[in-house]
Amino acid sequence: MLSTMQDGPLSLAILLEYGATFQSAATVSTWTGDGLRTMTFGELGQESARLANALRSLGVGKDDRVGTFMWNNNEHMAAYTAIPAMGSILHTLNIRLFPEQLIFIANHAEDKVVIVDGSLVPMFAKYLPSLKTVRHVIVANGDAASLEAPSGVEVHSYTDLLASQPDTFDWPDIDERSAAAMCYTSGTTGDPKGVAYSHRSMWLHSMQVCASNGMALSDADTTLAIVPMFHAMSWGLPHASLMAGASIIMPDRFLQPEPLLAIMAAEKPTFAAAVPTIWQGVLARLAVAPQDISHLRDVVVGGAAVPPSMMRTFDDEYNVRILHAWGMTETSPLGSVARPPAGTSGDEAFAYRITQGRFPASVQARLVGDDGSVLPNDGKALGELEVRGPWITGSYYSPDGAKIDPDKFDNGWLRTGDVGTISPNGYLTLVDRSKDVIKSGGEWISSVDLENAVMGHPAIAEAAVFGVPDEKWDERPLVAAVLREGAEADAEKLREFLADKVAKWQLPERWAFINEVPKTSVGKFDKKRLRAQYADGELNVINLS
Numbered sequence: 001m002l003s004t005m006q007d008g009p010l011s012l013a014i015l016l017e018y019g020a021t022f023q024s025a026a027t028v029s030t031w032t033g034d035g036l037r038t039m040t041f042g043e044l045g046q047e048s049a050r051l052a053n054a055l056r057s058l059g060v061g062k063d064d065r066v067g068t069f070m071w072n073n074n075e076h077m078a079a080y081t082a083i084p085a086m087g088s089i090l091h092t093l094n095i096r097l098f099p100e101q102l103i104f105i106a107n108h109a110e111d112k113v114v115i116v117d118g119s120l121v122p123m124f125a126k127y128l129p130s131l132k133t134v135r136h137v138i139v140a141n142g143d144a145a146s147l148e149a150p151s152g153v154e155v156h157s158y159t160d161l162l163a164s165q166p167d168t169f170d171w172p173d174i175d176e177r178s179a180a181a182m183c184y185t186s187g188t189t190g191d192p193k194g195v196a197y198s199h200r201s202m203w204l205h206s207m208q209v210c211a212s213n214g215m216a217l218s219d220a221d222t223t224l225a226i227v228p229m230f231h232a233m234s235w236g237l238p239h240a241s242l243m244a245g246a247s248i249i250m251p252d253r254f255l256q257p258e259p260l261l262a263i264m265a266a267e268k269p270t271f272a273a274a275v276p277t278i279w280q281g282v283l284a285r286l287a288v289a290p291q292d293i294s295h296l297r298d299v300v301v302g303g304a305a306v307p308p309s310m311m312r313t314f315d316d317e318y319n320v321r322i323l324h325a326w327g328m329t330e331t332s333p334l335g336s337v338a339r340p341p342a343g344t345s346g347d348e349a350f351a352y353r354i355t356q357g358r359f360p361a362s363v364q365a366r367l368v369g370d371d372g373s374v375l376p377n378d379g380k381a382l383g384e385l386e387v388r389g390p391w392i393t394g395s396y397y398s399p400d401g402a403k404i405d406p407d408k409f410d411n412g413w414l415r416t417g418d419v420g421t422i423s424p425n426g427y428l429t430l431v432d433r434s435k436d437v438i439k440s441g442g443e444w445i446s447s448v449d450l451e452n453a454v455m456g457h458p459a460i461a462e463a464a465v466f467g468v469p470d471e472k473w474d475e476r477p478l479v480a481a482v483l484r485e486g487a488e489a490d491a492e493k494l495r496e497f498l499a500d501k502v503a504k505w506q507l508p509e510r511w512a513f514i515n516e517v518p519k520t521s522v523g524k525f526d527k528k529r530l531r532a533q534y535a536d537g538e539l540n541v542i543n544l545s
């Protein structure tokens with residue numbers, strides 16, 4: 001029997017209209033260095049209509065890809081809302097990618113138009129001659145005349161282009177299964193691969209971001225969206241804000257600890273989201289310039305494991321709760337959030353909070369062993385995490401239908417490449433990425449566990465651990481550590497510090513002290529680069545064995 005229920009499409013055009021009317025008082029604001037420029041969601045609706053009309057006037061139609069090469073700001077928010085709502089496809093380009101990768105991605109996605117921030121024009125100008133399908137470039141927040149157009153490409157000023165456009169648009173009916181936005185993985189472990197989110201997946205994902213077991217966004221919140229809009233859709237915050245009527249603050253290019261803390265001091269956001277390295281920097285700044293940040297009810301941290309020592313510092317010294325979350329570009333990205341179960345407190349609750357979190361109903365998860373067998377969710381069995389569900393990708397985008405990386409899929413499940421355990425009550429604990437696990441004498445060492453233990457030492461600002469070849473054990477861990485300013489510690493002392501924290505055979509003998517851990521385009525430890533530095537003899541390695 002079929003249900004009697006209506007089959008209304010989950011379309012981002014409907015979401016935009018909702019946000020712009022029934023949540024019209026909420027705001028999106030951009031930090032300018034000393035204050036905010038603010039638009040209400042009502043004004044965002046009008047700006048989105050002007051942008052959609054402008055894009056239509058340039059010939060952008062259904063399914064055409066419109067790239068963005070931008071910081072988090074009001075204009076990027078308008079692109080997020082207008083492009084999918086008009087039936088075209090938003091493609092966020094990661095401004096921090098290596099040039100070859102960026103060019104590959106824009107050509108692969110066949111972007112027709114790119115909206116570029118004025119401050120990024122000098123960088124974009126180097127790529128533009130290699131972008132084969134781009135016909136129009138729109139420069140926002142800057143001088144369009146500063147960009148020299150190759151033949152066949154027209155350059156426009158965002159302000160001028162939108163000025164004469166009507167502030168209403170006849171948003172089309174959209175099939176909820178059609179693509180709304182595209183992101184490419186940042187290639188931490190390989191070539192970038194494209195994921196195309198649907199209207200349906202983004203709508204359902206937004207509901208999960210708003211859910212109480214997700215990020216619990218509501219109209220009482222002001223979110224500081226530090227996580228870039230060019231990476232994994234800013235963790236779904238822009239669209240979820242529209243749904244919740246939550247105000248959202250965009251830091252633009254001011255991503256260093258000082259300006260982030262200045263925004264917090266001025267605007268007292270209730271919620272913030274960023275990768276651990278950003279929060280490490282904020283903590284280091286707070287240590288020398290204390291400031292009350294307890295206005296933050298929750299800070300979502302994910303993208304890489306949160307060191308428990310960092311979570312403790314936020315708890316004890318700043319009265320701010322870190323919410324640890326796991327996800328990937330392929331999972332929209334919200335996969336799991338580490339809220340402790342009701343009734344737990346103290347150490348028991350903390351033990352849950354440092355896991356990667358509990359899966360919501362829409363994310364099915366299982367562990368698979370080396371032999372392909374499905375392992376029990378007993379909190380002990382260690383295997384590769386596989387997930388499936390309505391906002392998990394089922395393949396990678398391919399312009400010609402060729403299968404890209406079919407090995408990443410296992411009968412409808414996405415193979416995440418993450419290795420861990422799942423407890424009987426659905427909490428994921430990641431041990432490592434399968435590529436980063438160190439195999440020493442047939443046993444596994446988690447590079448993440450070692451990093452967290454080393455970063456628990458007061459003299460250490462950050463530390464990355466990776467496996468290096470060893471004649472006797474095949475592989476052994478090497479710790480690349482960064483000392484805090486003015487702090488002193490040597491390899492011997494640090495190893496002693498670890499003695500009661502990790503198994504004896506895991507104690508690292510190889511240490512290198514470096515000025516900074518190299519980071520990927522999205523701020524994660526770049527172990528590919530560290531491995532290359534080691535192979536090229538660039539690290540000054542101390543060996544205690």
Ligand code: ADP
Nearest residue numbers: 185186187188302303304305325326327328329
């Ligand atoms: P990339 O694969 O290019 O780094 P993603 O941002 O999609 O880009 O990265 C997803 C990966 O990040 C996950 O597969 C996982 O390895 C890692 N990750 C994300 N969140 C966490 C977390 N909370 N703890 C540990 N690792 C995480």
